[in-house]
Amino acid sequence: MAVKSIGEYPTIMKDSVDKFHGNQLVFIYWHAHFMEGSVKAFALSPDMPFSAIMSDIIPLCYKVEPDFEKLDFDNTEVIWEIDGKVITPDPNKSLKENSIGHKSYIQFTTPALDGKIGA
Amino acid sequence: MSSSTSPRKKRLSKKQSYEYMTRLGWDTTYQDEKKVHPYLEYEGIKIHDWDAWEDPFRMTMESYWKLQAEKDKKLYSIIDAFAQNNGQKNITDARYVNALKIFLTAVTPIEHNVVSGFANVARQFKGEGATIACQMQAIDELRHYQTQVHTISHYNKYFDGFHDYRTMYDRIWYLSVPKSFADDGSSAGPFEFMIATGFAFEFVLTSLLFVPFMSGAAYNGDMATVTFGFSAQSDESRHMTLGLQAVKFMLEQDADNVPIVQRMMEKQLWRGYRLLSIVSAMMDYMLPNSPTSWAEAVELYIEQNGVALFKDLEKYGIKMPTKILDKIIAEKEHVSHQLWKTLYVHSNATAFHTWIPDEDKMNWLSQKYPNTFDKHYRPILEEYKKKAEKGERYYSEALPCLCQTCQLPLLFTDVMNGKPTVYTHETTEFNGEKFHFCSDECKNIFENEPKKYAQAWLPPYQIFQGNCGGETIPEVLKWYKIENAVDNLDYVGSPDEAMWNKLKNI
DSSP: OOOOOSSOOOOOOTTOGGGSTTOEEEEEEETTOOSSSSOEEEEEOTTSBHHHIIIIIHHHHHTTSGGGGGOOTTTSOOEEEETTEEEOOOTTSBTTTTTOOTTEEEEEEOTTOOOOOOO | OOOSSSOOOSOOOHHHHHHHHHOOOOOOSSSOHHHHSTTSSTTOOOOSOGGGOOOTTOOOHHHHHHHHHHHHHHHHHHHHHHHHTTGGGGSSOTHHHHHHHHHHHHHHHHHHHHHHHHHHHHHHSOSHHHHHHHHHHHHHHHHHHHHHHHHHHHHHTTSSSOTTHHHHHHHOTTTHHHHHHHHHHHTSOHHHHHIIIIIIIIIIIIIIIIHHHHHHHHHTTOHHHHHHHHHHHHHHHHHHHHHHHHHHHHHHHOTTHHHHHHHHHHHHHHHHHHHHHHHHHIIIIIOSSOSSOHHHHHIIIIIIIIHHHHHHHGGGTOOOOHHHHHHHHHHTTTHHHHHHHHHHHTGGGSSSOBOOOOHHHHHHHHHHOTTTIIIIIHHHHHHHHHHHHTTOOOOOOSEEOBOTTTOOBSOOEEGGGTEEEEEOOEEEEETTEEEEESSHHHHHHHHHSHHHHHTOOOHHHHHHTTOSSOSSHHHHHHHHTOOTTTTSSBSTTOHHHHHHHHHTTO
């Protein structure tokens, strides 16, 4: 449906990728962990290796979680979803090569670390 | 005003005076009516008889001015007394003022927005009843705006965070929530503006915001806000009537209007509710003494009053928005806690303080929220507390992903599907780009008018684009006009706390 308008209504893409100086928006969420108050947003280079998400970005927003100390990407079972599709990312390849585009939503689930606190 | 051609011999009779002072309707003679009233048709609402608009509160301007002047006199005598007697010292605790900071910086600019909105609608509508009611409401809103600015002015002498509310409204991330709601309504057509303001803001919001929040002010010794509340409330009841009258008028005029009004009402009910969610954190966490919990307010104003309103409208063909109401009810035991923890972790970028509730408050929350607080939220707060006690008070270094429609961070959880610890996330595509939402309802609103919401000004993404003074927190705070370590961060250790302790000799 269109906006009700007297004249022609322009299409203005306020957050299109060309406005981010070579970066793209990426959203990250550690499933069921909610010490951090919301899903988080980052502006990242599409050429950044996926491994940097694990080493640099996730600690930035999830070190507050009691589960964080036990999170070990080499040994913890992790289910990665990019835009709702389960994938096995290649840590050495770039975000782009792992099909992470502008405004992609990255969710990771760790069945052994389910975010329950003080149980 | 005398006229040389027909001098008036005596004062106007009451009847004549009423006629002259209320007669604002007119028909076009030498211009095409559609050019003079260009906004009347494009929303699809069909009006056949503007004279059928009956305003039960219709007054002459003369009696309206007298009544309002009387109210203002009473209000300012109390506000002056409050100022002269240092009324700010009689509040329960300086933590309370942080709820006021949110209320006054969020609502005051909205009031101002609504002044121009109603003045505009008064011009766009045809028909005397509608025009006069809208003009009077525009003037009322200006009065409310002024009294709120006076309250800001008083508190600004003693507490931080009130100093530049106008700039803050345009720039700060959490104030983009009320701003987007107000801008959405005023950039719509006149009928949707009426529903956004008269129905969502005046009906849903007034009941949920003013009544519990003003009684909260009374509970916490803030007589300035209570007095403002009483003074505004007498106008609000007239405004609610106008909102409802507008809705009924649209429904009665043509059966084709029913689905349009239904969609506008559902959209604005949801937008109004999402905007109000911040009030839940104010009521449950920020008032040292809370007369009512958010859940109790939802029970009274949504489950009882809101449902009754929709029942009244069923005879016009309006359907109960069951899905939305069910969701509001399901979320009532969660939203205040979720909002508070989000505000808590982002207190490094707000113009108010947050804190961990003390044991008494935690117990009050357990009692008011027996199904959710101890199970999901007390453990989170205890974790934050442990960190703070170790000197590692947690502040987030990352920015939130925002809902494209309501502009709140994706912070609400999927309680409808029994997943109270999993954030709800909805997504859609428009013009080759992805958009993200906090709820199905916000996604639907976007999908109805994607061009409108694709151009939303979302603060975190504007920061990333380099439009907010820089990318680091100090740079953005400077642009927000927030003074770091003064206006923001935890209440404990803040200048507000130090000043309060000095005042109270603690």
